[in-house]
Amino acid sequence: MAHFTKATSVKDWLNQRLAIDKVEKVMMSEYWIPKNINFLWAMGMVLVITFALLVVSGIFLLMYYVPTVEEAFYSVNYTIMREVDFGWLWRHVHGVAASVVFLIIYIHMFTGIYYGSYKKGRELIWVSGMLLFVAFSAEAFSGYMLPWGQMSYWAGMVITNLFSGGSLHADGLVEWIRGDYVPAQAFLGRFFMLHVLLIPLAILGLIGLHFGALRIPHVNNQDGEEIDFDKEAKKYLAGDKAGSKVMRFANDFMSKDMMVVGIFLVFFFYLVFWNYGFAMDPVNFDPADGLKTPAHIYPEWYFLWSYEILRPFSVDIGLIAFAFAQVIFVLLPWLDRSPNAVPANRRGLFAIWFWVMLVNLIVLTAMGKLPPEGMFSQIGFVSAILFIVQWLLLPIITMFEKKV
Amino acid sequence: MENNSRRGFMGKAFGAVAAVGAIGSLFAMKKSWDPLPSVRSAGFTTLDMSTYEEGVMITEKWRGKPIFVLKKTAEMIKAEESDEAAKVRNIKIGNDNFMVAIGLCTHLGCIPAFRKEQNDFLCACHGGQFNASGNVTKVPPPRGFDIPPFKIDGNKLVLGEVGPEWQSMKDNGVTL
Numbered sequence: 038m039a040h041f042t043k044a045t046s047v048k049d050w051l052n053q054r055l056a057i058d059k060v061e062k063v064m065m066s067e068y069w070i071p072k073n074i075n076f077l078w079a080m081g082m083v084l085v086i087t088f089a090l091l092v093v094s095g096i097f098l099l100m101y102y103v104p105t106v107e108e109a110f111y112s113v114n115y116t117i118m119r120e121v122d123f124g125w126l127w128r129h130v131h132g133v134a135a136s137v138v139f140l141i142i143y144i145h146m147f148t149g150i151y152y153g154s155y156k157k158g159r160e161l162i163w164v165s166g167m168l169l170f171v172a173f174s175a176e177a178f179s180g181y182m183l184p185w186g187q188m189s190y191w192a193g194m195v196i197t198n199l200f201s202g203g204s205l206h207a208d209g210l211v212e213w214i215r216g217d218y219v220p221a222q223a224f225l226g227r228f229f230m231l232h233v234l235l236i237p238l239a240i241l242g243l244i245g246l247h248f249g250a251l252r253i254p255h256v257n258n259q260d261g262e263e264i265d266f267d268k269e270a271k272k273y274l275a276g277d278k279a280g281s282k283v284m285r286f287a288n289d290f291m292s293k294d295m296m297v298v299g300i301f302l303v304f305f306f307y308l309v310f311w312n313y314g315f316a317m318d319p320v321n322f323d324p325a326d327g328l329k330t331p332a333h334i335y336p337e338w339y340f341l342w343s344y345e346i347l348r349p350f351s352v353d354i355g356l357i358a359f360a361f362a363q364v365i366f367v368l369l370p371w372l373d374r375s376p377n378a379v380p381a382n383r384r385g386l387f388a389i390w391f392w393v394m395l396v397n398l399i400v401l402t403a404m405g406k407l408p409p410e411g412m413f414s415q416i417g418f419v420s421a422i423l424f425i426v427q428w429l430l431l432p433i434i435t436m437f438e439k440k441v
Numbered sequence: 442m443e444n445n446s447r448r449g450f451m452g453k454a455f456g457a458v459a460a461v462g463a464i465g466s467l468f469a470m471k472k473s474w475d476p477l478p479s480v481r482s483a484g485f486t487t488l489d490m491s492t493y494e495e496g497v498m499i500t501e502k503w504r505g506k507p508i509f510v511l512k513k514t515a516e517m518i519k520a521e522e523s524d525e526a527a528k529v530r531n532i533k534i535g536n537d538n539f540m541v542a543i544g545l546c547t548h549l550g551c552i553p554a555f556r557k558e559q560n561d562f563l564c565a566c567h568g569g570q571f572n573a574s575g576n577v578t579k580v581p582p583p584r585g586f587d588i589p590p591f592k593i594d595g596n597k598l599v600l601g602e603v604g605p606e607w608q609s610m611k612d613n614g615v616t617l
Binding site for chain 2: 409
């Protein structure tokens with residue numbers, strides 16, 4: 038057995054048993070962050086806080102929500118919204134956070150793409166981040182089923198139908214996923230379980246992996262500078278805080294992080310209290326009806342771009358294009374053949390690639406919201422083709438990139 | 442050395458036990474997600490075909506899905522005279538021709554709306570169109586409406602049971 042001495046303080050008592058000083062150093066005060074970064078580096082913490090808001094508001098919703106097809110709609114729209122004191126607050130926090138979390142995820146992702154933060158030992162950060170995106174997408178979709186309104190039902194119908202694989206006609210698989218011929222009680226029950234237990238567990242695990250993958254390569258910086266973290270940390274600890282290129286994660290970097298979080302939360306609660314409508318589709322305030330399709334079925338804004346890639350093609354090609362769009366971002370560290378881990382504006386053609394990609398995704402998002410008619414259908418088609426072509430071109434343009 | 446081989450043996454023995462357990466639990470998990478027997482057995486609907494009016498599209502329900510029933514008018518029958526693909530989809534009850542089909546777009550499963558003036562169906566989700574026989578006139582849907590398994594029983598149509606007429610439609614690729 039290890040040797041224990043009489044504790045001199047509570048801290049010492051804990052230190053002997055849990056090594057809290059060591060843990061504090063590893064996780065916070067001697068976890069080094071470069072100094073040359075900007076507010077975009079705070080998005081990770083903004084995401085952590087938003088996830089916490091989702092968990093807390095979700096816990097309160099879970100106490101009153103009833104996962105049956107008869108009662109789900111009324112437990113949300115009557116019990117939670119009208120009977121439970123402040124029930125509206127939890128619902129609006131949950132709905133707005135579910136939408137805003139994707140905005141922050143996209144900013145976080147495109148920051149990574151712009152600064153090349155998926156290269157040179159940071160591949161696993163990128164891959165675990167993309168897995169988190171997939172898990173959050175599944176979490177968003179399963180949560181969207183739960184109020185059991187018209188959009189819940191029909192989004193459930195359309196998305197589960199994707200698994201029939203077009204001409205493969207894997208109807209058995211679709212029925213297996215649903216547990217019925219159409220979305221019904223078995224479907225609601227299992228998506229409820231996925232939403233409140235299995236996917237959140239996966240998300241927690243992936244967050245652990247994401248942070249773990251960050252530990253050795255450290256975060257990137259805005260100048261693409263290769264920093265010797267051991268050397269700079271020694272300099273810092275020796276007292277040359279101004280000369281060192283790094284600072285402590287806590288409390289130094291955290292203080293700035295939380296400043297950004299504070300500004301974000303003001304914006305967030307402005308939305309929750311005064312402008313929550315965008316996260317509450319009016320169609321979903323009609324109870325689910327399997328015999329009546331709403332006039333327009335469209336996903337939430339954060340899925341529109343991939344939906345628009347599915348839409349302009351015939352079913353099989355559409356599904357292939359859709360599957361391509363879903364997985365292609367994961368492969369970015371290997372499709373980008375250039376060794377330059379520097380901001381996009383110093384990478385020639387890649388800078389154009391980046392901005393065209395960003396603008397094109399916004400165009401696809403806008404077209405996905407509009408009805409698929411005339412002009413919009415054609416713009417959507419061209420944008421979808423452009424998206425695919427851009428990814429096919431990426432290895433070529435980066436292969437010929439000059440080393441900076 | 443002796444120890445190592447014993448450990449190796451124990452490792453393999455545990456691996457074998459774990460593999461059997463893993464396969465068994467995966468099987469149980471798969472089966473637990475299957476549709477329940479009560480869901481499967483509630484899968485039959487009987488329609489009395491003598492109650493429908495010509496040219497009026499009625500939506501019935503079978504296995505939770507909408508079923509389009511359209512008794513064709515003389516005008517519709519005339520319009521499809523040279524259209525073999527349309528004729529093979531007709532279900533004949535006595536002297537009447539019916540279009541009976543699952544009212545879900547074969548693209549991604551939305552319910553198309555019947556347009557009385559044009560005698561066709563328009564899907565609002567992705568703009569697919571079907572004619573009065575349920576064949577596609579505008580993509581993205583990859584094929585016409587699926588026809589549910591049916592059995593003709595005098596004036597009645599039993600959905601969910603396979604009769605010879607449906608079997609021949611399936612064999613000839615008219616429906617899935």
